[in-house]
Amino acid sequence: xxxxxxxxxxxxxxxxxxxxxxxxxxxxxxxxxxxxxxxxxxxxxxxxxxxxxxxxxxxxxxxxxxxxxxxxxxxxxxxxxxxxxxxxxxxxxxxxxxxxxxxxxxxxxxx
Amino acid sequence: xxxxxxxxxxxxxxxxxxxxxxxxxxxxxxxxxxxxxxxxxxxxxxxxxxxxxxxxxxxxxxxxxxxxxxxxxxxxxxxxxxxxxxxxxxxxxxxxxxxxxxxxxxxxxxxxxx
Numbered sequence: 001x002x003x004x005x006x007x008x009x010x011x012x013x014x015x016x017x018x019x020x021x022x023x024x025x026x027x028x029x030x031x032x033x034x035x036x037x038x039x040x041x042x043x044x045x046x047x048x049x050x051x052x053x054x055x056x057x058x059x060x061x062x063x064x065x066x067x068x069x070x071x072x073x074x075x076x077x078x079x080x081x082x083x084x085x086x087x088x089x090x091x092x093x094x095x096x097x098x099x100x101x102x103x104x105x106x107x108x109x110x111x
Numbered sequence: 112x113x114x115x116x117x118x119x120x121x122x123x124x125x126x127x128x129x130x131x132x133x134x135x136x137x138x139x140x141x142x143x144x145x146x147x148x149x150x151x152x153x154x155x156x157x158x159x160x161x162x163x164x165x166x167x168x169x170x171x172x173x174x175x176x177x178x179x180x181x182x183x184x185x186x187x188x189x190x191x192x193x194x195x196x197x198x199x200x201x202x203x204x205x206x207x208x209x210x211x212x213x214x215x216x217x218x219x220x221x222x223x224x225x
Contacts, residue, residue, distance in 0.1 A: 101146075
C-alpha cells in the first residue's frame with residue numbers, strides 16, 4: 001500500500017475554504033484515494049473517494065492531478081463543526097477493502 | 112450509523128484475563144473489520160472478515176483472535192489481556208464490496224487493562 005504524507009495540523013477560520021494536500025508518491029495503477037473525517041470519541045466517517053481528476057459531493061471536493069502522486073481535499077466555507085482529524089488513505093483493489101490509516105491532519109477552525 | 116453496535120462500550124479488566132468484544136450489524140454486509148486506535152495514532156487494522164467463518168489478519172493481529180459464526184456478528188477476543196492492549200476498539204463494515212472503500216464505523220469500545 002502506498003505511504004501517504006499529510007500535514008500534522010492546519011488552522012483556519014469560519015467561512016474560509018480549506019485545502020488539505022496529501023502526497024502518495026508510490027501509488028499503484030489500481031489504487032484509489034479516500035478521505036475520512038474523525039471527531040473525538042467517534043469512529044471515522046467516510047468523506048469522499050476518487051481515482052483521478054475531480055470528484056465533488058455535498059460536503060467536499062477531491063482534486064487529483066494527472067500523475068496521481070498527490071491529492072487535495074477541499075472543504076468549502078468551513079465552520080467550527082469541521083474541526084476534526086482528516087485522514088488521507090490510498091487503497092488497493094482486492095484484499096478485503098482494507099484501509100491503512102496514517103496519523104491524519106488535525107484541522108482546527110476558529111471564529 | 113449503518114446499524115452497527117458495539118458491546119460493551121466501556122470495559123476495565125485485569126491483565127491476563129480473556130476479553131471478548133462484540134460487533135453487531137443489522138444489514139447483512141459481507142465485510143467486517145476490527146481496528147484499534149491509540150492516542151496520537153490513526154486506526155490500525157487487527158482482523159477482518161469477508162464472510163461467515165472467513166477471516167484474515169490485519170497489521171496488528173498478535174494477541175487477538177476473531178470469530179464470525181453469523182453474518183451479523185463479529186467477535187474480537189483478547190486471549191490474555193495485556194496493558195498494551197488498552198485502547199479504543201472500533202468495528203467497521205464495508206457496504207459495497209470490492210472497489211468501494213466506504214466503511215461505516217461503530218461507536219467504539221474503550222478498553223482499559225490494569
